[in-house]
Amino acid sequence: MPQSGADALPQHWQDVLPAARTRRGFLTLAGGGALAALLAACAPSAEDDASAGTTASATGPARRGGTLRVGAPPPPTALDPVTAYDGTAIALYQLVAEYLVWLDKDYKLVPRLATKWSxxxxxxxxxxTLREGVTFSDGTKLDAATVKASFDRLLDPKSKSAALSAFDTVLKPGGVTTEGDATVVFTLERPFSDFPYLVSAGNYNAVILKTDYTGDFARHGIGTGPFTLTSYDVSxxxxxVRNPKYWDSPRPYLDGVDVRFYAxxxxxxxxxxxxxxxxxxLSRPALVEPLGNGGGITVDKVRSTGVTVLTxxxxxxxxxxxxxxxxxxYGLDRPAVRQAAGSGLGDLGNDHLFAPLFPAAPTDIAQRTKDKAKVTDLLKAAGLKSLRFTLTFDPPNKDFAVTVQSQLKEVGIxxxxxxxxxKEFYGxxxxxxxxxxxxxxxxxxWAGRPVPSQFIIPMVKSDGVWNGSKYANKAxxxxxxxxxxxxxxxxxRKQAEIIAEALHEDVxxxxxxxxxxxxxxxxxxxxxxxxxxxxxxxxTTVSRI
Structure with missing residues (x-):
C-alpha cells in the first residue's frame, strides 16, 4: 500500500518503486536534549549541500542550460500534492514544491525549508525553524503560518489527504502551532522519535503549499522549488522552467524539464x-538492468526498503x-524469487519488517531458507497431508505470483x-x-519507507489500518x-528484536x-x-555535459 493514505493505492499503482534506507544509527539523547537537533546537526547543512552541488558529478563542473527530457507513465491520479499517490504525479510536484526536510539517497535527513529541528x-x-528569505515562485513569502496551513490541510479528513495514515495516532488536527514567523511547533499525541521523517519527503504529500491553495495545482503549480510548471496535459x-526566485542559487542548472508520458x-x-x-x-529494474550501462545509457541503482508482501x-x-x-x-527459495521478480536487486527478506537497511534490524535471527522436509513436517503437525490455497494479486505482481506458485509446487503445496x-484488487x-x-x-x-514504523503501524499492529493478515499480538x-x-x-534494537522475532515466528x-x-x-x-x-x-544538481 502507498506510503500514506487510506484512500491511496499501493506501490505498484503509484509506480513508486521501493525505497532504500541506510540512515545513520539512532542517536542518544543527552539528558533532556533533543534528538532531532542532534540529527539536524549531523545532517549536511544547506550551505554544505549547496557548495557540494557546484559540480554535477565527479566527472566535471556543472554547466548552466539545457532541458532534460524525461519519460514517465501517465499519472492515474490528479496532479494534486494533497491527494496524489502515484509515482508520476509525485515526481511532477516535487519539481515545484518542497518539504521541510528532504531525504537523500541513503535516507539521511537533509534540511530544506527547515534549517533545524528539535x-x-x-x-x-x-x-x-524555517529558512529565511524563501519565497514562492509568485513572490509570496514563506512563513510559519503558511507551513501550519499546509499541515492543517493534510490533517483535515475532508481533504482526503494521502498523508492521513502516516500521522495516525501521532499527530491530530490542532496539533500544529506557530511561534512568530519562523518557528513551527508540532505537539504529538505520543512520543515519536522519528517524527522528522513524517514531515519530510518520507511522507510524500507533506510538501508546503500556499495558504490559499485550493487543489488547482495543474493550472497554478506554485511552490518554493527549483522549477515552475508552465503546462500540463494528462495525456x-x-x-x-527554472524558477528564477529559487532560494538555493545558482541551482538549478537546467533551463527546464520536459516530461513526456508513455502508455x-x-x-x-x-x-x-x-x-x-x-x-x-520510474525505471523498472527488470527492463533497464540488461542495458548494462552501455550505448551511452547509465543505470544508477540503490538498495531499497520497498517490498512485495505475501499476506x-x-x-x-x-x-x-x-x-x-x-x-x-519454508517453501520459498528467496534468492530465486529475488532473481525472477526483482532482477536480482535488493536484499533477502526474513519474514519481518526490519529491512537490512534499517539500523535497528536484528542480525541474529537465522535466515529462513527453502526446506522441503520441514514443510512436510509442519503440514503434518497441522494435521494436513497436503495444502492448497488461492493467491490473489494484480498485474504488476504476476511474475512474483507465478514464481511463488512454481516454487511451492516443488514442496507439495x-x-x-x-x-x-x-482497480478491482484495491477497490x-x-x-x-x-x-x-x-x-x-x-x-x-509496498513503496519503500525511511523508517520501519511506517510499515509496522499500519500493517501488523492489532488495530493497523492496513492489517490484511488480521494479526494481533499484544507483545x-x-x-x-x-x-x-x-x-x-x-x-x-531491543524492541526491534521483539517485533522481528514475533513476526518471524508467527508468519x-x-x-x-x-x-x-x-x-x-x-x-x-x-x-x-x-x-x-x-x-x-x-x-537541482543535474547538468548538461
Whole structure:
C-alpha cells in the first residue's frame, strides 16, 4: 500500500518503486536534549549541500542550460500534492514544491525549508525553524503560518489527504502551532522519535503549499522549488522552467524539464534508447538492468526498503494454524524469487519488517531458507497431508505470483492464482471487502519507507489500518509503541528484536526480498541524474555535459 493514505493505492499503482534506507544509527539523547537537533546537526547543512552541488558529478563542473527530457507513465491520479499517490504525479510536484526536510539517497535527513529541528525531553513537542528569505515562485513569502496551513490541510479528513495514515495516532488536527514567523511547533499525541521523517519527503504529500491553495495545482503549480510548471496535459506530459526566485542559487542548472508520458514501460524504454528522452522518472529494474550501462545509457541503482508482501489471513483456514504459515515460508527459495521478480536487486527478506537497511534490524535471527522436509513436517503437525490455497494479486505482481506458485509446487503445496485488475484488487469497501485486505492470501507491493514504523503501524499492529493478515499480538503492539518512543540505539534494537522475532515466528506476512531501485539516463548528454530509493526526484544538481 502507498506510503500514506487510506484512500491511496499501493506501490505498484503509484509506480513508486521501493525505497532504500541506510540512515545513520539512532542517536542518544543527552539528558533532556533533543534528538532531532542532534540529527539536524549531523545532517549536511544547506550551505554544505549547496557548495557540494557546484559540480554535477565527479566527472566535471556543472554547466548552466539545457532541458532534460524525461519519460514517465501517465499519472492515474490528479496532479494534486494533497491527494496524489502515484509515482508520476509525485515526481511532477516535487519539481515545484518542497518539504521541510528532504531525504537523500541513503535516507539521511537533509534540511530544506527547515534549517533545524528539535524535540523536548518528552519526545512529544517538536520545534522546526524555517529558512529565511524563501519565497514562492509568485513572490509570496514563506512563513510559519503558511507551513501550519499546509499541515492543517493534510490533517483535515475532508481533504482526503494521502498523508492521513502516516500521522495516525501521532499527530491530530490542532496539533500544529506557530511561534512568530519562523518557528513551527508540532505537539504529538505520543512520543515519536522519528517524527522528522513524517514531515519530510518520507511522507510524500507533506510538501508546503500556499495558504490559499485550493487543489488547482495543474493550472497554478506554485511552490518554493527549483522549477515552475508552465503546462500540463494528462495525456501527453508537462513542461517546467527554472524558477528564477529559487532560494538555493545558482541551482538549478537546467533551463527546464520536459516530461513526456508513455502508455507502457516498453515505449518509455524505447524512447530512452532512441534518444527521444534523456531520463526516466520510474525505471523498472527488470527492463533497464540488461542495458548494462552501455550505448551511452547509465543505470544508477540503490538498495531499497520497498517490498512485495505475501499476506496470510491468520483468522481463516488454512492459515489460522501457525505451522501452515511457516510451511509456506519454508517453501520459498528467496534468492530465486529475488532473481525472477526483482532482477536480482535488493536484499533477502526474513519474514519481518526490519529491512537490512534499517539500523535497528536484528542480525541474529537465522535466515529462513527453502526446506522441503520441514514443510512436510509442519503440514503434518497441522494435521494436513497436503495444502492448497488461492493467491490473489494484480498485474504488476504476476511474475512474483507465478514464481511463488512454481516454487511451492516443488514442496507439495498447490497455489491457485487469482489475478484481478488493479482497480478491482484495491477497490471495494476498505473496511469490509476490498480484496487486498480481505482475501485469504494475497500479494501487495509496498513503496519503500525511511523508517520501519511506517510499515509496522499500519500493517501488523492489532488495530493497523492496513492489517490484511488480521494479526494481533499484544507483545508486538507494546514493543512497537516502545520502539517509537525509544531514545537510544540499544533500546531501539531491543524492541526491534521483539517485533522481528514475533513476526518471524508467527508468519502473518512472508517477505522474500527487499527491492532495489534504479533510474536510467543518457550519460552522454547529462550528469548528476541519480536513482532514489523511493524514486523521488531531485534535479537541482543535474547538468548538461
Amino acid at each position: 524535540s523536548d525531553a518528552t519526545g512529544r513537542t517538536w520545534t522546526f 501527453t506530459g508537462a513542461a517546467f 507502457d514501460d516498453q515505449a518509455d524504454l524505447v524512447a530512452l534508447q532512441s534518444g527521444d528522452i534523456d531520463a526516466q522518472f 496470510l489471513r491468520v483468522d481463516k483456514a488454512p492459515f489460522d494454524r501457525k505451522e501452515v504459515r511457516q510451511a509456506v515460508a 498447490t497455489v491457485d492464482l487469482d489475478q484481478r485488475s488493479s 471495494g469497501d476498505q473496511a469490509k471487502d476490498t480484496p487486498w485486505l480481505f482475501t485469504t492470501a494475497n500479494l501487495v507491493g 508486538l503492539d507494546a514493543a512497537a509503541e516502545a520502539y517509537d518512543a525509544a531514545t537510544s540505539d540499544a533500546e531501539r 502473518p506476512i512472508v517477505i522474500a526480498y527487499w527491492s532495489g531501485a534504479a533510474r536510467a539516463y543518457n550519460s552522454g548528454r547529462f550528469r548528476g541524474v541519480q536513482a532514489h530509493p523511493s524514486q523521488y526526484v531531485d534535479f
